[in-house]
Amino acid sequence: MAEEKELRYDPAVIETKWQQRWAEDPSLYAAEPAGCGKPKYYVLEMLPYPSGQLHMGHVRNYSIGDALARHMWMRGYNVLHPMGWDAFGLPAENAALKNHTPPRQWTLANIDAMKRQMQRLGLGYDWATEVTTCLPEYYRWNQWFFLRMVEKGLAYRKKSKVNWCPDCATVLANEQVVNGCCWRHEETIVEQRDLVQWFLRITAYADELLDGLDTLEGWPEKVRTMQRNWIGRSEGTEVDFTVEGSAEKIRVFTTRVDTIFGATSVQLAPEHPIVKDFAATNAELRAGVDKLIDEQKRAREAGDLGAIEKHGVATGRFALNPYNGARVPIWVANYILMDYGTGAIMSVPGHDERDFEFATKYGIEVQRVIAPGAGNSDEPSLPFTSEDGVLVNSGIYDGMSCEAAQKQLQDLAASKGFGQATVTYRLKDWGVSRQRYWGTPIPMIHCDRDGLVPVPDDQLPVLLPEQVEITQQGGSPLGRVADFVHVKCPRCGGDARRETDTMDTFVDSSWYFYRYTDAKNSKAPFDPAAAQYWFPIDQYIGGVEHAILHLIYSRFWTKVMRDLGLVRNDEPAQRLFTQGMVIKDGAKMSKSKGNVVSPDDMVARYGADATRMYALFAAPPDRDLDWQEDGVAGVSRFLGRVWRLASRYAPLAKSRRGESAPVPQGVALKLLRKMHQTTAKITQDFEGRWHFNTCVAAIMELVNDMQAADAQLAAGEVPAPVLYDLLRTLVLLLAPFAPYLAAELWQAIGEDGAVLRAPWPVSDPDLAKEDKLEIPVQVNGKLVTVVRVASNADRAAMEAAAQKDEKVQARIAGKTVAKIIAVQGKLVNLVVK
Template identity: 50%
Template sequence: MGFGKYNPDQIEEKWQKTWTDKGTFHVETDESRPKYYVLEMFPYPSGKIHMGHVRNYSIGDVVARYKRMQGFNVMHPMGWDAFGLPAENAAIKNKTHPAEWTYANIDDMRSQLSRLGFSYDWRREIATCNPKYYKWEQEFILKFLEKGLLYRKKSPVNWCETCHTVLANEQVEDGLCWRCDTPVEQKELEQWFMRITDYADELLESLEDLKGSWPDRVLAMQKNWIGKSVGAELKFEIEGSEETISVFTTRPDTLYGATFMSVAAEHPMVEKLIEGYADADKVRDFVYKITNMDRFLRSSDDLEKEGIFTGAYCINPLNGRRMPIYVANFVLMGYGTGAVMAVPAHDQRDFEFARKYDLPMQIVISPENETLDVEKMTEAYSAPGNLVNSEKFNGMPNEEAKAAIVDYLAESGKGKKAINYRLRDWNISRQRFWGAPIPVVYCDKCGVVPVPSEDLPVVLPENAVMNEDGRSPLPQMEEFYKTTCPKCGGEARRETDTMDTFVESSWYFLRYTCARKEDGAFDRKGLDYWMPVDQYIGGIEHAILHLLYARFFTKILRDEGYTGLSEPFANLLTQGMVLKDGSKMSKSKGNVVDPSAMIKKYGADATRLFILFASPPEKDLEWSDQGIEGSFRFLNRIWRLVEDLEGKLAPVGACAAPEGIKLSSDAKDLRRKEHDTIRRVSSDMQNKFQFNTAIAAVMELVNELYSLKDKLVSTDDGKFALSSAVSSALVALSPMAPHICEELWNKIGYNGCVSEVSWPEYDEEALKTDELLIILQVNGKMRGKMSVPASADKEEIKKQAVDHENVVKHTEGKTIRKVIVVPGKLVNIVAN
């Protein structure tokens, strides 16, 4: 009769409807079962999915399906990171409200993801722009404000003129806005900050708990971004003044070699330092130039070092040296104290600066059995050594001298041990419309007043009209900003800044555990059951921004009593990019592959299969038209295999035990291949998510089925072996290509879905062979092969090898000196 042509469209839509109607992937808290929470980083609803989405979500779907078949209670949710500038800019362009654009895109993308057959529990869907979601975020913010974790201050901030908003340090990449590549400027603004620095030590220390579960590269990036430095804070007296300048240094061992001081252009002492100085205006001009310079360029090693003398001097607290104070372009406020003691003989930046401005150098660390000469040095000496020119500390190893010098300074009140961090508090204020409102008001009488929790959410106005230049309309909307003070009842003004969208993505994974709860942010029972996320999947580009913020938010919610959780993601997989012609897909390069076009031409299963087969998940993947055609051909091959065996296969189960059935040699061979396939696929799926090699193992099994089916199809034991092996092939492939496997499973005669069966267990006995194939070598050269019983001992193997006709031929006239047996593999006969 035949099945007819393999029609992916028809099959895939059929099974997607079946899963939806049956609620196959719906999941509830069930403390009687082991849970598994798999999550891919949720997408921004741009309107169209791209191949990066397909790869990310296909990886997660395979994990979810595999774990479900292993017996876990699997939660696999999906939602939308829906606030942000792209929606606002699109709304401006299309003269509409960002909400309208966003929700239309969500509908489109939900449909596209559903068409790929991902096993989401759509009942848990969230959109961060929904007031029912950000209401709870505003509640968190009020609690943080109450506890002092949220504060407002005026400070220099990163400003993108194109986006008309402030950027956090982490959102500036090589001096450019992370979204639009506009050069970032410095502006002084009143902004809201979260005290992430209060958690710097815990964020750093708990990285140790993630070793082996997170990629080393991500752990290193976070560690470097937090940037903990242990050193000393020293006080330098300013000559002729009662003022002092504080300096943080990790090298107190070089203090005797400090010959000048460099301060940041933004340092608050600059005006005092230049007071009365004849060239004060030149210093001011230099300061203006540097403060308007890209701060990331200023910290670059390649930057040409520039500076200007302030006319002031400070005093070295150890040796009393009179040190000139310079404003230098490479010193930044926010790193340490904004002032640096310059030790040109032992720091390369200071060395270059000193050479340029003819400033003195003093060697204070010398390598063992060597004398350095300042005049002959071509670069700073930064290696370990012993102290010289350092009075009472001479001869001391420099590492030992660090602590000794700090202790000495502490006794005189001129210094103390100190710790510095690169990490800075998180600026969450954004001057755009499409974000969660910050729930405070400003009252002339009462100051900053939090919005009462019963008045939450503070909702973005639905009638807002976007400004063409990108500025937020909120400061112009009286119906939004005009309000009354919750404290005194007088006139007040709402905060018109909205929150950085990374706030929403810092806790969404918690909300999935109780997405429909309306009387609280979380259901503690569900939260305790499902969290942490067992497997999180997303791009390496989020290593600092999202992942650091999510870890921080989890810890502060813990401390506020919402959760008992310290780390949100137990395991992290960072998948590689999808490339075309060697570069990342982009419209500008004209190398974009449209997933919808691929699904229409080849089907969702083939699209998924190729993207999983072409490369291990953590590596970049090069798109190949021939590759996806190959995946489509393979699925057709499976289709034809089951069609060829129509009426001959029975629903005996995967890895079925042949109880009461005597298997022929060929049937045993097929059974061995079947169980070896399940062994390999299980290992590849369980340990490193090596889906490419798992798929390759299934392909090998299909090849074996084709080679043996005609021999086996006419006997009862053969039909049994074929039925079990085909079933195992479908089960093993189903997480990757679920629709075709469901259809063929059904055609074999099974009731229910393959998605709902248990993962098969391979039988060690089935892997054993009756006979072993042994390679025969004479003096290391292959001279033949022979079969021996699996139970044969070494002596039997030796005897059979020596008597083999090819061995006799190549040892004729020679004396056999040694027979080396490598069990199960080869025999090497040494003769001369």
């Protein structure tokens, strides 16, 4: 049968054809100017690192975003749907070492390859706004922002303990250390080094970053919680204890100043500066402290600070409690961290579990200073950590509530000058220096006479030199480029040296989505008016792994830009969606697991539409997705059925599309009804739940119904105009999920223009409504039968129909019907005794 051969769905042919047409007409996916009169919609997916290969995680992320963008286009919005490249970073240097390809060349070639993959997938991006972060046109604005931050005191240099990844041969920000290991080298323990580094003062926005989370109702609660934990705000009190026989003071931080009368020791972090003084004349103490430092370091490196066994050494010195003059021993303990609070605590074993454990071990006194509140006379065993109680053994504060006592003790400390209320954060300033080549040069100059001098704005960008030899030696590779390093001081004109560190690549991704709104601007990072039109992002879509990295940095950056007067929004993204991982054989798809499925391979075998549609069909988007190739084949077969069905009936339908049809009946009515139900379901899902898996299933049901009616369709039982309506709506519903096939069939049914410009179908509730309903009938909650009633049947009619039924009769014979529950349109339940 020769004609059967023609009826073969060949995605390669269809998809290449449309890919070419779309390439020829970039306006299809282009954002329109602000004055276009349509409401705006900014849908954004996280930009990829150009490794050279898209992986399935990308395909999933971008299929979700593209479906949404297409839907919004069809809903008549002015959609901004951009894409770019997070193009700086270490892999380019590693590749340079391995294949002697310059990082720039390697990166741009990868971008080329990945862009082709995206285009092959049919993702509808506005490539006119493409952003590539490793190009000077982009990174000069990183430098510009950096200078603004220097001016505002938000960028500064200091020596401190920093995280050093030996594999990256560079420092890392705290956010980039995961369980004591490098976020890129999961097996590599991050070392602590003392280095002078550049920091961005993200802590200046700590409270705003925390409070702003409450306004981000469109963000997953999980991400908000992670950010709250990361910021780690804690209100408390700082109190100075005097060192006995010395003028020195030890400042402690506590959240429970109300328990201070129960402080029976002061505990110092092993690296506390005063410990060094104590140990200077005490070799035994020095040895003990060194051991504690070592224990702490090892625990930190094991990423298991929480499990460290508590050890301590007594210093032999004593401290005086400023509230009552009590004399308590000073200890050094391995569970006290120098980088939190003041690096010193007052130990209250009666009311803190950790202090209790330590005190018990070393025979330190335990005192009760909090008792349960009035009307509760029993004395709970120590440690009693509740804040719901009253003070005892605390002098004039006895009987006061914990909360009231805290306030009074803080006021006293403040008025006497030995302490005050403070807030402590876990969040630290963002260390942005990297001792690497392939990043944005930090635009600063070191002059012996003038110190640190910013590069003047008119000398930006500080260009990253080409032809740099990449080695694995320590120190920044830029330091070995004489031409780069030697520079005249902009202030005094004398010989000076450039800063040779580059910026963390998370700087690039902290504001890239603003650049999309005005990507070609050479005078400013972007036009504030453009940003104001498009921002905030209506829907951001990406992986949850960036919850405390990119997603906190970019919130910070937005607030800085707002304070610079560049934007008016406080937050970058109104709504955030984090899609689940792609799993295969029970593990996350990854090279190291060897379970990677290549998108190219899938596209070659089954086509882009099938690959994308499977990524949406196999699981709801927020859940993990199990990749099964048979499933992709199944979706491909489905698309084949759609194609054949449409091809078979398109000629007839389109030739008589304008004719008026009689009121549909029989199979025509049935199909029309299904069509309106499907439209309603999918429309609803785009507006809310985003269960695209069931959207695809609904389209399958519609197609199954149409196919089951094939004989009637062939016999002309469905009037041509109705048939046309069915096919047309099917294509429209398919368009966000299978754009290639939709474009092809749109043409096949004789429509002009792009399906993307056609309005999204509207479901008619009257036509969606069934005329007869099957109502389940239960007796005592157990299903007995199903009765058919008119869809508008009231409860009485339903009850009557149920009681008339033979099976029900048999079941209730000889019993008393105590009660009948009838829910209109739902069910009837007879309660019998």
